[in-house]
Amino acid sequence: MAQSQSPPPPRGLVLDDAVTATTSAGIGQPSLKKVDVGDVQTPAHVVVGADRVHWPGVIGVINSLLANSATPERLHVLALCPSGLEDNFTKYLQCHGLKPSRASDAKLRVAGFDPKRVPPLKVQTKLTNLESPLNFARFYLAELLPGVRKVLYLDADVIVAGDAVALLDGALPAGELCAATLRKTTLGTKGVASLKNEKLLARFLQRYGRALPLDQRGFNAGVFVFNLHSWRAFNLTHEAEHWIRANNQEKLYALGSQPPLTLAILGAGGGRGRCQPLPAEWHLDCLGCMGHGRIKTAEQLQTAKLFHWNGPNKPFKTGKGDRKRAYVELFAPYKGRGDNC
Numbered sequence: 368m369a370q371s372q373s374p375p376p377p378r379g380l381v382l383d384d385a386v387t388a389t390t391s392a393g394i395g396q397p398s399l400k401k402v403d404v405g406d407v408q409t410p411a412h413v414v415v416g417a418d419r420v421h422w423p424g425v426i427g428v429i430n431s432l433l434a435n436s437a438t439p440e441r442l443h444v445l446a447l448c449p450s451g452l453e454d455n456f457t458k459y460l461q462c463h464g465l466k467p468s469r470a471s472d473a474k475l476r477v478a479g480f481d482p483k484r485v486p487p488l489k490v491q492t493k494l495t496n497l498e499s500p501l502n503f504a505r506f507y508l509a510e511l512l513p514g515v516r517k518v519l520y521l522d523a524d525v526i527v528a529g530d531a532v533a534l535l536d537g538a539l540p541a542g543e544l545c546a547a548t549l550r551k552t553t554l555g556t557k558g559v560a561s562l563k564n565e566k567l568l569a570r571f572l573q574r575y576g577r578a579l580p581l582d583q584r585g586f587n588a589g590v591f592v593f594n595l596h597s598w599r600a601f602n603l604t605h606e607a608e609h610w611i612r613a614n615n616q617e618k619l620y621a622l623g624s625q626p627p628l629t630l631a632i633l634g635a636g637g638g639r640g641r642c643q644p645l646p647a648e649w650h651l652d653c654l655g656c657m658g659h660g661r662i663k664t665a666e667q668l669q670t671a672k673l674f675h676w677n678g679p680n681k682p683f684k685t686g687k688g689d690r691k692r693a694y695v696e697l698f699a700p701y702k703g704r705g706d707n708c
Contacts, residue, residue, distance in 0.1 A: 408441070411532040412515050414508060416447030416480060416501045417523035422456065423683035423702065424523035424676075426463050429475065430701035431527040438532050443474055445511065447504050450479035463703030478511065480504045486611045502624040505588065506607045509595045516596050522589035524655065524681055526697055529672025534649065538592040544601070545593055545632060546643040547586035548650035554629075555581025562626055567619040574609070575634040586642045588628055589675055590650050601640065606631035648672045654694050655680040661693060668697070 415428045425446055433439045446467065448456040453469065457477050460467045467477045482500035484507060504511070505520050512518055519535050521527070538546045554562055562579065571579040598604070610627035613619055620626040632640040651671035653660040655678030676682055680691050682698035684706065 410443040411436075411438075411441045411535045412443050412445070412512060412518040413521060413531060413535075414445045414447065414505075414511070414518055415521045415523055416504050418449060418499050418501055419452065419455075420685050421523040421681075421683075422448075422459055423705070424525075424681065426460070426465075426703045426708075427526050427683070427698050427701040428521055428523060429460075429465060430463075430703060432531050434701065435528055436530050436532045440474075441532050443476070445476050445478060447478055447480045447501060447511075449501065450481040453477055453479045459708055462708035465703075480507075480511075486608050486615065499623075503607075503611075505591065505593075505624070505628070506604050508593055509598045509604060512595060516594065518593050518595060520588075520591045520593060522675065522677070524676040525590065526674045526701055527672070528674065529649065534645075534672075535592065538645075539594050539643065542594060542597065543643050544597045544635060544640050545591060546645050547588065547591045548647075548652070549584040549586050549642065549644045551584070553582055553584050554579070562620060562629065564619070566617060570613060570617070570619060571630065571634065575638070577638060579630075580633060580638075583633065583641070585629060587650060587652060587675075587677070588625055589652070589677055590645070590673060591642075592645075597636075601635040603631045603635060603640075606634060646672075650675060652677050654678070654697075655682075663694075 413432060415425055417425050429444055429446070432442055432444065436442060446456070446460065457467050457469075460475070460477070465475060467473070467475045469477055480501060485500050485503045508518055508520065517535060517539060519531060519538075562585075568579050607627045607630075610619070610630045614627070632642060634640065648670050649672050651663065651667055651673065652675040654663070654674055655661065655676035657678060657680065661678065661680070674694070674697050676693060676698075678693075680693040682692050682695045683702065684692075
Protein backbone atom coordinates (compact mmCIF):
# COMPACT_ATOMS: atom_id res chain seq x y z
CA MET A 368 0.00 0.00 0.00
CA ALA A 369 1.29 3.44 -0.84
CA GLN A 370 0.70 6.43 1.35
CA SER A 371 -0.86 9.48 -0.21
CA GLN A 372 1.30 11.87 1.77
CA SER A 373 3.79 11.99 4.63
CA PRO A 374 1.84 12.23 7.90
CA PRO A 375 3.54 12.88 11.25
CA PRO A 376 6.05 10.27 12.47
CA PRO A 377 4.81 7.26 14.43
CA ARG A 378 3.95 7.62 18.09
CA GLY A 379 5.03 4.40 19.77
CA LEU A 380 2.71 2.16 21.78
CA VAL A 381 3.89 1.29 25.28
CA LEU A 382 2.08 -1.60 26.96
CA ASP A 383 2.29 -2.38 30.66
CA ASP A 384 3.11 -5.92 31.74
CA ALA A 385 -0.53 -6.37 32.70
CA VAL A 386 -3.25 -3.87 31.90
CA THR A 387 -6.18 -4.45 34.21
CA ALA A 388 -9.35 -2.55 34.91
CA THR A 389 -11.43 -2.23 38.04
CA THR A 390 -14.67 -3.66 36.80
CA SER A 391 -17.33 -6.16 37.75
CA ALA A 392 -16.45 -9.82 38.07
CA GLY A 393 -15.38 -11.59 34.90
CA ILE A 394 -13.99 -8.57 33.08
CA GLY A 395 -10.99 -7.39 35.09
CA GLN A 396 -8.43 -9.66 33.41
CA PRO A 397 -5.23 -8.54 31.66
CA SER A 398 -6.22 -7.60 28.13
CA LEU A 399 -2.79 -6.78 26.69
CA LYS A 400 0.71 -8.09 27.17
CA LYS A 401 4.15 -7.14 25.92
CA VAL A 402 5.16 -8.90 22.74
CA ASP A 403 8.49 -8.82 20.96
CA VAL A 404 7.08 -7.73 17.62
CA GLY A 405 10.40 -8.46 15.97
CA ASP A 406 9.68 -12.16 16.47
CA VAL A 407 6.13 -11.94 15.17
CA GLN A 408 5.78 -12.06 11.39
CA THR A 409 2.11 -12.97 11.10
CA PRO A 410 -0.20 -10.52 9.31
CA ALA A 411 -2.00 -7.96 11.44
CA HIS A 412 -5.58 -7.89 10.16
CA VAL A 413 -7.69 -4.73 10.29
CA VAL A 414 -11.19 -4.20 8.90
CA VAL A 415 -12.86 -0.88 8.14
CA GLY A 416 -16.02 -0.33 6.13
CA ALA A 417 -18.28 2.52 5.17
CA ASP A 418 -21.15 3.73 3.06
CA ARG A 419 -20.27 6.21 0.33
CA VAL A 420 -20.78 9.24 2.55
CA HIS A 421 -18.08 8.06 4.99
CA TRP A 422 -15.43 7.07 2.45
CA PRO A 423 -13.29 10.10 3.39
CA GLY A 424 -13.06 8.58 6.86
CA VAL A 425 -11.70 5.33 5.42
CA ILE A 426 -8.82 7.30 3.91
CA GLY A 427 -8.03 8.72 7.33
CA VAL A 428 -8.14 5.30 8.95
CA ILE A 429 -5.81 3.69 6.40
CA ASN A 430 -3.30 6.55 6.24
CA SER A 431 -3.10 6.80 10.03
CA LEU A 432 -2.63 3.03 10.37
CA LEU A 433 0.28 3.14 7.92
CA ALA A 434 1.90 6.24 9.37
CA ASN A 435 1.88 5.19 12.99
CA SER A 436 2.75 1.49 12.85
CA ALA A 437 6.38 0.52 13.44
CA THR A 438 5.84 -2.47 11.11
CA PRO A 439 3.35 -1.30 8.48
CA GLU A 440 4.40 -4.13 6.17
CA ARG A 441 2.51 -6.51 8.47
CA LEU A 442 -0.79 -4.69 8.04
CA HIS A 443 -3.50 -6.41 6.01
CA VAL A 444 -6.46 -4.07 5.67
CA LEU A 445 -9.86 -5.19 4.44
CA ALA A 446 -11.85 -2.17 3.25
CA LEU A 447 -15.55 -2.89 2.87
CA CYS A 448 -18.06 -0.97 0.79
CA PRO A 449 -21.67 -1.62 -0.24
CA SER A 450 -21.92 -4.45 -2.74
CA GLY A 451 -21.88 -3.15 -6.31
CA LEU A 452 -19.63 -0.17 -5.52
CA GLU A 453 -16.34 -2.07 -5.45
CA ASP A 454 -15.01 -0.46 -8.66
CA ASN A 455 -15.97 3.03 -7.54
CA PHE A 456 -14.43 2.45 -4.12
CA THR A 457 -11.23 1.13 -5.68
CA LYS A 458 -10.92 4.22 -7.89
CA TYR A 459 -11.59 6.45 -4.90
CA LEU A 460 -8.78 4.83 -2.90
CA GLN A 461 -6.47 5.06 -5.91
CA CYS A 462 -7.24 8.75 -6.26
CA HIS A 463 -5.88 9.19 -2.73
CA GLY A 464 -2.64 7.45 -3.65
CA LEU A 465 -3.45 4.02 -2.20
CA LYS A 466 -3.04 0.73 -4.04
CA PRO A 467 -6.08 -1.47 -3.37
CA SER A 468 -6.75 -4.87 -4.88
CA ARG A 469 -9.53 -7.43 -5.01
CA ALA A 470 -7.05 -10.29 -4.47
CA SER A 471 -7.60 -12.32 -1.29
CA ASP A 472 -3.97 -11.90 -0.15
CA ALA A 473 -3.66 -8.17 -0.88
CA LYS A 474 -2.25 -5.85 1.77
CA LEU A 475 -5.16 -3.50 1.03
CA ARG A 476 -8.15 -5.49 -0.15
CA VAL A 477 -11.47 -4.07 -1.32
CA ALA A 478 -14.60 -6.16 -0.91
CA GLY A 479 -18.30 -5.49 -1.22
CA PHE A 480 -20.70 -6.28 1.60
CA ASP A 481 -24.13 -7.42 0.48
CA PRO A 482 -26.87 -5.92 2.69
CA LYS A 483 -28.99 -9.00 1.96
CA ARG A 484 -26.68 -10.94 4.31
CA VAL A 485 -28.24 -9.05 7.22
CA PRO A 486 -31.81 -9.82 8.34
CA PRO A 487 -34.27 -7.01 7.55
CA LEU A 488 -33.71 -4.14 9.96
CA LYS A 489 -36.22 -2.16 11.99
CA VAL A 490 -34.30 0.44 13.97
CA GLN A 491 -36.58 2.24 16.42
CA THR A 492 -34.72 5.55 16.50
CA LYS A 493 -34.37 8.77 14.54
CA LEU A 494 -30.65 8.06 14.05
CA THR A 495 -31.23 6.49 10.64
CA ASN A 496 -27.51 5.97 9.98
CA LEU A 497 -27.77 3.07 12.45
CA GLU A 498 -29.65 1.15 9.77
CA SER A 499 -26.64 1.04 7.47
CA PRO A 500 -25.82 -2.59 6.65
CA LEU A 501 -22.11 -1.72 6.87
CA ASN A 502 -22.61 -1.26 10.62
CA PHE A 503 -23.56 -4.94 10.75
CA ALA A 504 -20.61 -6.20 8.70
CA ARG A 505 -18.69 -6.82 11.95
CA PHE A 506 -21.03 -9.79 12.57
CA TYR A 507 -19.65 -11.49 9.46
CA LEU A 508 -15.90 -11.02 9.92
CA ALA A 509 -15.41 -14.73 10.61
CA GLU A 510 -16.80 -15.44 7.14
CA LEU A 511 -15.06 -12.53 5.42
CA LEU A 512 -11.69 -13.57 6.88
CA PRO A 513 -11.61 -17.39 6.78
CA GLY A 514 -8.71 -18.85 8.71
CA VAL A 515 -7.87 -15.57 10.47
CA ARG A 516 -7.68 -15.80 14.26
CA LYS A 517 -7.59 -12.18 15.41
CA VAL A 518 -8.76 -8.94 13.81
CA LEU A 519 -9.06 -5.28 14.73
CA TYR A 520 -12.37 -3.76 13.61
CA LEU A 521 -12.53 0.04 13.27
CA ASP A 522 -15.37 2.40 12.48
CA ALA A 523 -14.71 4.75 9.57
CA ASP A 524 -14.64 7.83 11.81
CA VAL A 525 -11.44 7.09 13.72
CA ILE A 526 -7.80 8.11 13.43
CA VAL A 527 -5.20 5.67 14.77
CA ALA A 528 -2.37 7.62 16.39
CA GLY A 529 -0.76 4.58 18.04
CA ASP A 530 0.75 1.35 16.73
CA ALA A 531 -2.20 -0.83 15.76
CA VAL A 532 0.06 -3.79 14.97
CA ALA A 533 1.46 -3.75 18.50
CA LEU A 534 -2.07 -3.44 19.85
CA LEU A 535 -3.11 -6.57 17.96
CA ASP A 536 0.01 -8.44 19.05
CA GLY A 537 -0.70 -7.76 22.70
CA ALA A 538 -4.48 -8.19 22.74
CA LEU A 539 -6.27 -11.39 23.78
CA PRO A 540 -3.13 -13.11 25.14
CA ALA A 541 -5.04 -16.07 26.58
CA GLY A 542 -7.47 -16.47 23.71
CA GLU A 543 -10.17 -14.23 25.15
CA LEU A 544 -13.25 -13.60 23.03
CA CYS A 545 -12.82 -9.86 22.48
CA ALA A 546 -11.27 -6.62 23.65
CA ALA A 547 -12.99 -3.25 23.61
CA THR A 548 -13.34 0.02 25.44
CA LEU A 549 -15.66 -0.53 28.38
CA ARG A 550 -18.21 2.14 29.18
CA LYS A 551 -18.21 3.88 32.55
CA THR A 552 -21.66 2.61 33.53
CA THR A 553 -23.02 -0.91 33.83
CA LEU A 554 -25.88 -2.21 31.72
CA GLY A 555 -28.21 -2.03 34.71
CA THR A 556 -27.20 1.44 35.85
CA LYS A 557 -28.12 3.31 32.71
CA GLY A 558 -29.60 0.75 30.39
CA VAL A 559 -26.65 0.97 28.00
CA ALA A 560 -27.70 0.30 24.38
CA SER A 561 -31.36 0.32 25.54
CA LEU A 562 -31.07 -3.19 26.96
CA LYS A 563 -32.85 -2.56 30.26
CA ASN A 564 -36.44 -3.63 29.69
CA GLU A 565 -38.44 -6.52 31.07
CA LYS A 566 -39.33 -8.15 27.76
CA LEU A 567 -35.71 -8.29 26.63
CA LEU A 568 -34.55 -9.62 30.01
CA ALA A 569 -37.15 -12.39 29.76
CA ARG A 570 -36.06 -13.32 26.23
CA PHE A 571 -32.38 -13.45 27.25
CA LEU A 572 -33.21 -15.72 30.19
CA GLN A 573 -35.33 -17.93 27.94
CA ARG A 574 -32.57 -18.31 25.35
CA TYR A 575 -29.53 -18.77 27.57
CA GLY A 576 -30.99 -20.11 30.82
CA ARG A 577 -29.58 -17.28 32.92
CA ALA A 578 -30.21 -13.61 33.50
CA LEU A 579 -28.65 -10.85 31.43
CA PRO A 580 -25.71 -9.71 33.61
CA LEU A 581 -26.72 -6.12 34.22
CA ASP A 582 -23.72 -5.69 36.52
CA GLN A 583 -21.44 -5.85 33.50
CA ARG A 584 -20.19 -2.72 31.80
CA GLY A 585 -21.19 -2.18 28.20
CA PHE A 586 -18.63 -1.51 25.48
CA ASN A 587 -18.13 0.76 22.50
CA ALA A 588 -18.07 -1.44 19.40
CA GLY A 589 -16.41 1.15 17.15
CA VAL A 590 -12.95 -0.11 18.16
CA PHE A 591 -12.94 -3.84 18.72
CA VAL A 592 -10.53 -6.78 18.69
CA PHE A 593 -12.28 -10.06 17.84
CA ASN A 594 -11.04 -13.59 18.44
CA LEU A 595 -12.53 -15.08 15.27
CA HIS A 596 -11.80 -18.67 16.32
CA SER A 597 -13.95 -18.17 19.41
CA TRP A 598 -16.54 -16.26 17.39
CA ARG A 599 -16.89 -19.27 15.10
CA ALA A 600 -16.93 -21.74 18.00
CA PHE A 601 -19.71 -19.83 19.77
CA ASN A 602 -21.60 -19.35 16.48
CA LEU A 603 -22.06 -15.67 17.28
CA THR A 604 -23.13 -14.68 13.77
CA HIS A 605 -26.19 -16.88 14.25
CA GLU A 606 -26.80 -15.42 17.72
CA ALA A 607 -26.56 -11.82 16.51
CA GLU A 608 -28.99 -12.59 13.68
CA HIS A 609 -31.36 -14.17 16.19
CA TRP A 610 -31.52 -10.94 18.19
CA ILE A 611 -32.01 -8.80 15.07
CA ARG A 612 -34.98 -10.95 14.03
CA ALA A 613 -36.37 -11.01 17.56
CA ASN A 614 -36.16 -7.23 17.75
CA ASN A 615 -37.95 -6.89 14.42
CA GLN A 616 -40.82 -8.92 15.84
CA GLU A 617 -41.01 -7.62 19.41
CA LYS A 618 -39.18 -4.25 19.54
CA LEU A 619 -36.78 -5.39 22.25
CA TYR A 620 -34.33 -2.49 21.85
CA ALA A 621 -34.17 0.82 19.99
CA LEU A 622 -30.69 1.00 18.52
CA GLY A 623 -28.87 -0.70 15.63
CA SER A 624 -25.89 -3.07 15.70
CA GLN A 625 -24.67 -2.47 19.27
CA PRO A 626 -27.48 -4.30 21.16
CA PRO A 627 -27.39 -7.59 19.19
CA LEU A 628 -23.59 -7.62 19.44
CA THR A 629 -23.76 -7.10 23.21
CA LEU A 630 -26.43 -9.77 23.66
CA ALA A 631 -24.59 -12.31 21.51
CA ILE A 632 -21.31 -11.79 23.38
CA LEU A 633 -22.85 -11.90 26.86
CA GLY A 634 -24.78 -15.03 25.95
CA ALA A 635 -21.79 -16.82 24.43
CA GLY A 636 -20.37 -20.06 25.75
CA GLY A 637 -22.57 -20.50 28.80
CA GLY A 638 -21.76 -17.04 30.10
CA ARG A 639 -18.05 -17.04 29.27
CA GLY A 640 -18.39 -14.30 26.68
CA ARG A 641 -16.84 -11.09 27.98
CA CYS A 642 -14.87 -8.23 26.46
CA GLN A 643 -11.48 -7.49 27.96
CA PRO A 644 -10.76 -3.78 28.56
CA LEU A 645 -8.55 -1.88 26.18
CA PRO A 646 -6.37 0.81 27.77
CA ALA A 647 -8.19 4.11 28.04
CA GLU A 648 -5.75 5.89 25.73
CA TRP A 649 -6.80 3.56 22.93
CA HIS A 650 -10.20 5.17 22.59
CA LEU A 651 -10.75 8.90 22.98
CA ASP A 652 -14.34 9.00 21.86
CA CYS A 653 -17.19 11.48 21.42
CA LEU A 654 -15.12 13.92 19.35
CA GLY A 655 -18.16 14.23 17.09
CA CYS A 656 -20.75 14.56 19.84
CA MET A 657 -22.97 17.60 20.22
CA GLY A 658 -22.88 17.91 24.02
CA HIS A 659 -20.25 18.82 26.57
CA GLY A 660 -18.60 15.40 26.18
CA ARG A 661 -17.04 16.51 22.90
CA ILE A 662 -14.68 18.90 24.73
CA LYS A 663 -11.30 17.29 25.36
CA THR A 664 -8.39 18.44 27.49
CA ALA A 665 -4.93 19.09 26.10
CA GLU A 666 -3.64 16.07 28.04
CA GLN A 667 -6.29 13.77 26.55
CA LEU A 668 -5.46 14.91 23.03
CA GLN A 669 -1.74 14.49 23.63
CA THR A 670 -1.86 10.99 25.13
CA ALA A 671 -4.63 9.43 23.00
CA LYS A 672 -3.62 6.64 20.64
CA LEU A 673 -6.97 6.59 18.87
CA PHE A 674 -9.48 9.36 18.16
CA HIS A 675 -13.14 8.50 17.53
CA TRP A 676 -15.63 10.97 16.05
CA ASN A 677 -18.75 9.08 17.12
CA GLY A 678 -21.62 11.52 16.93
CA PRO A 679 -22.97 13.66 14.07
CA ASN A 680 -20.01 16.05 13.72
CA LYS A 681 -17.38 14.31 11.60
CA PRO A 682 -14.08 15.93 10.61
CA PHE A 683 -14.94 15.37 6.93
CA LYS A 684 -17.91 16.31 4.76
CA THR A 685 -20.93 14.03 5.03
CA GLY A 686 -23.48 16.08 3.11
CA LYS A 687 -25.78 16.19 6.12
CA GLY A 688 -26.71 19.83 6.38
CA ASP A 689 -24.39 22.34 8.00
CA ARG A 690 -23.22 20.29 10.94
CA LYS A 691 -20.00 21.59 12.40
CA ARG A 692 -16.81 19.73 11.56
CA ALA A 693 -14.99 18.78 14.76
CA TYR A 694 -11.26 18.55 15.54
CA VAL A 695 -10.36 18.81 11.87
CA GLU A 696 -6.72 19.46 12.78
CA LEU A 697 -6.41 15.87 14.02
CA PHE A 698 -7.86 14.45 10.81
CA ALA A 699 -6.10 16.79 8.37
CA PRO A 700 -2.67 15.03 8.21
CA TYR A 701 -4.35 11.82 7.06
CA LYS A 702 -7.06 13.07 4.70
CA GLY A 703 -5.11 12.35 1.53
CA ARG A 704 -6.31 14.56 -1.32
CA GLY A 705 -9.44 15.48 0.61
CA ASP A 706 -12.39 16.75 -1.39
CA ASN A 707 -10.36 16.61 -4.63
CA CYS A 708 -11.28 12.91 -4.87
